[in-house]
Amino acid sequence: MFIGRKMELSFLEEKYKSKEGQLIVLYGRRRVGKTETLKEFCKGKPHIFYSCRECTDRQQLLSYSEKVLKAGIPAAQYIHEFQDWESAITSSLELPGNGKKLLVIDEFPYMCRANGSIPSILQNLWDSSLKNADIMIILCGSAMSFIEKEILAEKNPLYGRATGIYKMTEMPFSDVIKFFPDYPPEDQITVYAILGGIPHYLKQFDHRISVEENIRKNILTKGSVLYSEVEFLLRQELRETAVYNTIIEAIALGNTTLNDIFNKTQIEKSKLAVYLKNLMDLQIVIREFSVSDSVKERAKSNKGLYQLTDNFFRFWYSFVFTTYSDLEAGDTEGVMKYVVTPQLHEFTAFVFESLCRDYIRLLNRQEQLPYRYTKIGRWWGKITKLTDGGNGHKSRRTYETEIDIMAVDHQSKHYLLGECKYKASPFDLRDYKTLKSKWENTGDTECSFYLFSQSGFTEQVLQLEAEEKLVCISMDQMVSRFSKSSEYK
Numbered sequence: 001m002f003i004g005r006k007m008e009l010s011f012l013e014e015k016y017k018s019k020e021g022q023l024i025v026l027y028g029r030r031r032v033g034k035t036e037t038l039k040e041f042c043k044g045k046p047h048i049f050y051s052c053r054e055c056t057d058r059q060q061l062l063s064y065s066e067k068v069l070k071a072g073i074p075a076a077q078y079i080h081e082f083q084d085w086e087s088a089i090t091s092s093l094e095l096p097g098n099g100k101k102l103l104v105i106d107e108f109p110y111m112c113r114a115n116g117s118i119p120s121i122l123q124n125l126w127d128s129s130l131k132n133a134d135i136m137i138i139l140c141g142s143a144m145s146f147i148e149k150e151i152l153a154e155k156n157p158l159y160g161r162a163t164g165i166y167k168m169t170e171m172p173f174s175d176v177i178k179f180f181p182d183y184p185p186e187d188q189i190t191v192y193a194i195l196g197g198i199p200h201y202l203k204q205f206d207h208r209i210s211v212e213e214n215i216r217k218n219i220l221t222k223g224s225v226l227y228s229e230v231e232f233l234l235r236q237e238l239r240e241t242a243v244y245n246t247i248i249e250a251i252a253l254g255n256t257t258l259n260d261i262f263n264k265t266q267i268e269k270s271k272l273a274v275y276l277k278n279l280m281d282l283q284i285v286i287r288e289f290s291v292s293d294s295v296k297e298r299a300k301s302n303k304g305l306y307q308l309t310d311n312f313f314r315f316w317y318s319f320v321f322t323t324y325s326d327l328e329a330g331d332t333e334g335v336m337k338y339v340v341t342p343q344l345h346e347f348t349a350f351v352f353e354s355l356c357r358d359y360i361r362l363l364n365r366q367e368q369l370p371y372r373y374t375k376i377g378r379w380w381g382k383i384t385k386l387t388d389g390g391n392g393h394k395s396r397r398t399y400e401t402e403i404d405i406m407a408v409d410h411q412s413k414h415y416l417l418g419e420c421k422y423k424a425s426p427f428d429l430r431d432y433k434t435l436k437s438k439w440e441n442t443g444d445t446e447c448s449f450y451l452f453s454q455s456g457f458t459e460q461v462l463q464l465e466a467e468e469k470l471v472c473i474s475m476d477q478m479v480s481r482f483s484k485s486s487e488y489k
């Protein structure tokens with residue numbers, strides 16, 4: 001059963017309805033679900049779906065010819081193969097059936113690497129005839145750096161020809177929970193914290209068994225697909241895997257500033273910056289900024305925190321990479337009992353915070369918040385507070401702190417502050433007062449407070465909800481709203 005990808009399919013359908021020829025570039029990291037999404041899109045349309053292989057140009061043309069000629073074009077009565085790429089590509093216009101013809105070339109970079117002239121050939125065909133034909137060509141690839149630098153970049157033959165460029169990212173939480181409809185909300189969040197929104201990973205988990213059993217069976221057991229998945233992906237995309245392993249492990253274990261990563265890895269900072277950029281290009285790492293940082297501040301090399309944007313990478317480096325020798329020896333039970341289980345709740349709490357921010361973004365798009373906020377994220381920095389020094393004297397104290405959620409409107413007049421508690425006890429009055437203490441009302445600004453809790457709220461907090469600008473959202477309420485949202489991204 002195909003799940004999700006409404007936004008991607010809607011984009012493709014709109015392009016397909018156009019009267020003009022369409023040249024679409026769709027790309028994204030491996031395992032994100034590009035191929036399955038395109039197969040779903042092709043249903044009911046006259047199409048050719050060709051998946052390129054890593055082979056010689058001659059073999060590629062033979063394989064492509066076989067695929068096209070089997071699609072029922074008239075030329076199949078007279079020839080057994082095409083002699084050149086020009087005739088092979090234009091033959092898709094002869095597909096039988098009504099409506100726009102559809103040609104999907106999956107893993108297009110393989111074709112280009114075997115024959116560097118392919119982009120020029122396609123450019124000439126597009127400019128001379130295909131752009132005015134009733135055809136939609138989709139070029140798909142997982143080699144994101146190649147797509148961006150060799151296909152889309154200026155001075156390359158296809159530059160400016162694409163009528164649509166779509167970079168696919170992982171599925172949102174609202175789609176992830178559809179893979180596990182019978183799991184309670186806490187388990188749905190835990191699965192998302194472990195696997196993220198990568199369909200290939202989600203399909204490895206069995207919704208009929210517990211989360212713990214899935215971890216044991218499908219991640220920690222040698223020979224399972226997910227056991228060696230991270231190593232496979234890194235070898236496919238990067239050369240110095242030992243260096244990248246060291247960097248990713250450092251980030252997974254909480255070293256998030258450039259200095260922290262340097263101190264942990266001892267990799268020269270100039271080289272470290274290049275390695276981090278490569279990981280960001282692959283959507284494995286993201287550079288997160290405090291919501292209040294200006295564009296100028298974000299340009300500084302020492303600003304921002306490096307986080308693993310891929311949840312499964314974070315899990316793998318936290319629990320598999322660090323216990324690899326034990327797992328290789330078959331001690332799956334020991335690693336699960338003494339390493340994973342004691343830390344899993346705390347591990348999930350980090351992702352719970354991220355989901356709470358996504359929830360605020362969802363409400364913002366649906367205009368369900370007090371104001372329309374233009375910036376939503378996390379805040380960290382220094383604040384100064386007046387404290388009682390005794391004998392009526394006030395003293396100023398400056399300290400570092402952070403706020404789980406901060407939203408601000410375009411005039412910086414209206415704020416929203418949020419606190420997320422992923423713990424077994426209810427969100428209490430002390431937690432709320434701690435959040436409020438981080439807000440300094442200057443008189444010309446206004447602030448609302450949103451509280452998120454795994455285990456509900458005390459009566460004192462719920463009573464204040466009716467009296468102050470305070471909104472309490474339980475974990476169950478949040479997950480329920482996500483499950484009913486068809487537009488969440």
